Amino acid sequence: MNDVFVLEDDDLTRERLVEKITQTGQFQVSCAVASLAAAQRELAAQQPDVMLFDLQLPDGEAFDLIADYTHHHPETPILVISVFGDEQRVVRAISAGARGYLLKDDSTTQIESALSAVLAGQSPISPAIASHLVRHFRNEAAPAAAENPLSERELEVLQLAAKGMSYKEVAALLDVSVSTVGTYTMRIYTKLAVNSRAEALYEARKLGIMDD
Amino acid sequence: MNDAVANDVQVSSEPSLWLLFGVVIITSPTLLMLFSVLDDPLSPAQQYAAPLIEYQFAGYDRLPTDGWKDIAAYDFAEAPTDGTSSVWIVREVDVQVLGSSAQSGIFIPYLYSNFAVYVNGALLLQTAPHTKPYYVNRAPRIIPVATEQLRAAAGRVVINGVTKNPNHYPFNMWVGPYDEIVASYDSHYVHHGLAPLIAVVVTLILAVAMLLLYAFDRRRSDYGWYALTVTLFAAHSGWFLVSHTPIDATAWSLAGRLTLFMALTTVIFYHRFFGYQYRKREWFLFLALFVSGALMVYTAFYDFSRYQIWMDRFTIVAGLVMIYANYFIYAMLARRRSFEALVLAIVAANGIVVAYRDMFFQLGLVESGSQFYIQYSSAFAALVFGYLLIRRFNASARQVEALNTHLEERIEAKSEELKETYAALNQEQSRRVLADERARIMRDMHDGLGGQLIHALALAEKGEQPGALTDALGLALQDLRLIIDSLAPDENVLDQLLASFRHRSTPMLEEAGIASDWLLDEDLSMQVTPHQALALLRFLQEGITNAMKHARCNRVRITVAALDERRLRASVEDDGIGIAPGVKQGRGLRNMQIRAREMGGELTIESTPGSTIVAALMVLEEVDTVVG
Numbered sequence: 001m002n003d004v005f006v007l008e009d010d011d012l013t014r015e016r017l018v019e020k021i022t023q024t025g026q027f028q029v030s031c032a033v034a035s036l037a038a039a040q041r042e043l044a045a046q047q048p049d050v051m052l053f054d055l056q057l058p059d060g061e062a063f064d065l066i067a068d069y070t071h072h073h074p075e076t077p078i079l080v081i082s083v084f085g086d087e088q089r090v091v092r093a094i095s096a097g098a099r100g101y102l103l104k105d106d107s108t109t110q111i112e113s114a115l116s117a118v119l120a121g122q123s124p125i126s127p128a129i130a131s132h133l134v135r136h137f138r139n140e141a142a143p144a145a146a147e148n149p150l151s152e153r154e155l156e157v158l159q160l161a162a163k164g165m166s167y168k169e170v171a172a173l174l175d176v177s178v179s180t181v182g183t184y185t186m187r188i189y190t191k192l193a194v195n196s197r198a199e200a201l202y203e204a205r206k207l208g209i210m211d212d
Numbered sequence: 213m214n215d216a217v218a219n220d221v222q223v224s225s226e227p228s229l230w231l232l233f234g235v236v237i238i239t240s241p242t243l244l245m246l247f248s249v250l251d252d253p254l255s256p257a258q259q260y261a262a263p264l265i266e267y268q269f270a271g272y273d274r275l276p277t278d279g280w281k282d283i284a285a286y287d288f289a290e291a292p293t294d295g296t297s298s299v300w301i302v303r304e305v306d307v308q309v310l311g312s313s314a315q316s317g318i319f320i321p322y323l324y325s326n327f328a329v330y331v332n333g334a335l336l337l338q339t340a341p342h343t344k345p346y347y348v349n350r351a352p353r354i355i356p357v358a359t360e361q362l363r364a365a366a367g368r369v370v371i372n373g374v375t376k377n378p379n380h381y382p383f384n385m386w387v388g389p390y391d392e393i394v395a396s397y398d399s400h401y402v403h404h405g406l407a408p409l410i411a412v413v414v415t416l417i418l419a420v421a422m423l424l425l426y427a428f429d430r431r432r433s434d435y436g437w438y439a440l441t442v443t444l445f446a447a448h449s450g451w452f453l454v455s456h457t458p459i460d461a462t463a464w465s466l467a468g469r470l471t472l473f474m475a476l477t478t479v480i481f482y483h484r485f486f487g488y489q490y491r492k493r494e495w496f497l498f499l500a501l502f503v504s505g506a507l508m509v510y511t512a513f514y515d516f517s518r519y520q521i522w523m524d525r526f527t528i529v530a531g532l533v534m535i536y537a538n539y540f541i542y543a544m545l546a547r548r549r550s551f552e553a554l555v556l557a558i559v560a561a562n563g564i565v566v567a568y569r570d571m572f573f574q575l576g577l578v579e580s581g582s583q584f585y586i587q588y589s590s591a592f593a594a595l596v597f598g599y600l601l602i603r604r605f606n607a608s609a610r611q612v613e614a615l616n617t618h619l620e621e622r623i624e625a626k627s628e629e630l631k632e633t634y635a636a637l638n639q640e641q642s643r644r645v646l647a648d649e650r651a652r653i654m655r656d657m658h659d660g661l662g663g664q665l666i667h668a669l670a671l672a673e674k675g676e677q678p679g680a681l682t683d684a685l686g687l688a689l690q691d692l693r694l695i696i697d698s699l700a701p702d703e704n705v706l707d708q709l710l711a712s713f714r715h716r717s718t719p720m721l722e723e724a725g726i727a728s729d730w731l732l733d734e735d736l737s738m739q740v741t742p743h744q745a746l747a748l749l750r751f752l753q754e755g756i757t758n759a760m761k762h763a764r765c766n767r768v769r770i771t772v773a774a775l776d777e778r779r780l781r782a783s784v785e786d787d788g789i790g791i792a793p794g795v796k797q798g799r800g801l802r803n804m805q806i807r808a809r810e811m812g813g814e815l816t817i818e819s820t821p822g823s824t825i826v827a828a829l830m831v832l833e834e835v836d837t838v839v840g
Contacts, residue, residue: 084693105689109723127711128700164711164730166718 002119003030005048007039008081009057013104017052017081017111024112035059043069047076050119052102054081055089063096070097070193077118087128094189095196100124122182123189130161133188150188157184260319260388262303262369305367305387310359317393318355318369319386328372331357332365354397356390408449411591415446418598425605434484438601441481442594444474449587466512469523472530476501479537481597482556486544497533504529531567538564552600559593652743657695660750664688694753698746706780707736709745710772717756721768724760731771738777741833747810748772748782748830754807755784755826758800763788763824775829782811783827790821804828 004027008014011034018029030048033039036059051069053062066078077099082090090101100123102114114124137150137158150158153174160170167181174181310316318329328338337355362369369387386393423439426432451468459467476497483490508522538560545553566589668684697712714730721728740748752770759768765788772782791801801817804826808815813829 084696110719127708127715131708131711162711163707163732164714164718166715166722169718 001028002026002049002115003028003046004115005030005039005043005046005051006032007034007036007052007057007062008032008054009034010054013054013081020108020111021115023108024115026112027115036062036065039065047073049076050115051076051078052081053078053093053098055086055093063092066093066098067096067197079114079118087126087132090126091129091132094129095192097193099186099189117179117182118186120179120182121186122179123185124182125158125161125185127162127164130158133192134158134162136192150191154184154188154191157181158188161185259306259309260386260393262305262318262385262387301371303369303371303385303387305362305369307363307367309388310362311389313389313391314359315390316357316359316362316387317390317397318357319352319393319397320355320371321352321384329355330370330372331361332368333370334361336361352397352401354394357387362387408587408591411588411595412446412449415442415449415591415594415598418594419443419446422598422601425601434481435601437477437481437484438597441474441477442597444471444477445590445594447471448474449590462512466509469508469526470505472527473501473505475530475533475537479533479540482537482540482544485552485556485600486548493536497536500529501526501533534563534567552604555596555600559596563589563593649742653695653699653746656743656746660691661688661695664691690753691750694746694749698742698749705736706738706740706745706772707732709740709749710736713749713752714770717753717770721756721760726760726765727767729767729769731769731773733772733774736772736774736780738774738832744811744830744833747807748780751782751804751807751811751828752784754800754804758804758826759784759786759788759824762800763790765789778832780830780832781827782830783825785823785825787822788824790824791817791819801826 004021006014006017006021006029008017014032014034018032021027021029027050030046031042033042034057036057039053053066055062062080066080069076070078074097078093078097080090080093080098080101081104082101083104090098093101100114100118102111106114117124134155137155156174157170160173165173167178170181171178318331329336336357367387369385371385386396419439419442422435422442426436426439429435448468448471451471476494479497480494483494504522504526508519508526511519511522541553541556541560544550545557547553563586566585570586664684664687668681668688671681671684693716694713697709700709700712710732714732718728718730752772756768756770759765763786765786767787769785770783771785772780774780801815805815808828811828812831812833816825816827818825818827
């Protein structure tokens, strides 16, 4: 049994999520909280296996918490609970260190596969996120992106995903297994987060906020 | 008038004025002349001067003044036959000063006619046929003579000229050792021959330059009048320098005299320079000159005995015109008090002084200098006029430059303004486009999502079983996704829209156990309006839903193909049971009909058991692009 930590402020949604996670039989919810403050308090005391974060909470946005937690516990994956059409914020969360996303109306099956996949080191991706990342990594003006570029394979995965292909289709086209595609995606996300971190540091140094 | 004032530069604002004034004074021929009055540095040593001992003026109706003697004994040349008179000048050489040199020289700096030179009774030189009109040969002359010949008798040199005016003959004459006399002659020639010649050439170059300026801009008639005036100046000055008439002597004399029309062109130049158009005055002055000049020309050829009189009258008229020119310039100076007026007034005053001096010289009242100075004065005036015009030209060039700079600034400001206007228009346009689009989207939402939610609400109110409600809400959510997709800011490019749709539809079909083929054209980068995008997505969604619900198929094929830049064909194909003829008006198909029409095309259905193709043609609307 893997412990899942849930941060979601809407009671019904949270309850629905907890119910569906419990239904999987493979995961259990160790803690479900409704605010950033509560999450910070609880996380100091326990170490879950995977976390589900809503982004918009009554006491602020979860991006800083994601960045902070990922920095100290890089081994614990965070999935963002997203609503449909919110890709911009999902990308921001991934830059902060999130490993993927769930949609609020996902079915039990979808939730289960998403959780197992992320624990196995695979991440989901949507065409909107993929095309955003293609643009990001192609943008040579970003100083850190050039230092930590994507491999050719990773770029291929992104480009196919941007066309709306499923992992299965991508895997068939690239002649790899479906899980490998998910692994590529996870790696891409990690590079994005590392780059974002480096960029933030670079900007901070440039502004003289932080010493070398 | 105002233009003229604007062109004028005020004296007070001219720091170099006094410097220039100094230069004018120093280079002034007036000063030069004053020097020569005090002590003619150009004259040979006093001991070589051959003093006048006798002179005679024969055959003239108005007999000369006191001092003229009858020296008829010297009348060894043929007597004049045309009413002119013979003038005899006798000078005596102090043979002691000649020393031991075998060769001596006679230096005559100026003579106002053709002449013959006799030494001790023997003819030494005759400049030209002894005929009319003789008023040439003004250049300095040196005549070599054997010292022996001068010593042979009392050393008398007799000059015989022909004139009507004895006053033309009070020239100086020096006789001495040839080398020394030649040195004097050379120096004299530089000052009275070469220098004026250079001045004449420079003046002519200026004239050509100004004429070109005038040719390029005909409105600047002051340049044109300047060119004409200084050309006449040059001709007039050059006329003084020529020793041998290149054409018929009468014509040459007349040509030189007629250059005095420069008095008129000077007046017109002054007028134009200050921006005036005194046509009546100018015509009056022209007529006065023209009439007297015409009579002078007439008498030269048909009534030669009166030629001298008309020549004098013409000269007087020209002098009066020149006096008017001076008056005008002084008036300008008084009125404008400008730098230009001041400089011109100095030039004009200088001209008057030199003219009087030359007149006195001609009348025999001034002896030293031995030469006219008017050509210096003319060249000087030409140079100063030229300087003023170039100065003006330069000023206007700078003005144009300043204007250009200003113009550039103004153009920049204007284009900035235009840009702003354009941006505002654009903004207005895009605002309108957005408003239109928003209205359509709202209608679309109302049609789909609104209806589905109301349906769900009705189900909930009736207390229907949760399954039906879930389905209804699921449909509403699905439509919401399509609406959001069609509105996504980056995704009104067709292939990105379809990618999201495919990404969402594939797992759904998979869950239903249906395999999907997506045949999307590689190049679907055309832009579509949100309204059309929604119609296309709804069409495909409806097609997939119908296949899932009714077709009992294993596989669907979704195709979007570009027929050309403006037309697409979208189809959903399944391998299901086909549509029974009676079902054609079913709800799903009616919806698809509506979507197809919104896409701008018509629905086509080909259905047999095992293959159903629902297709629509889509004609893309023009997307209003917003120019940033």
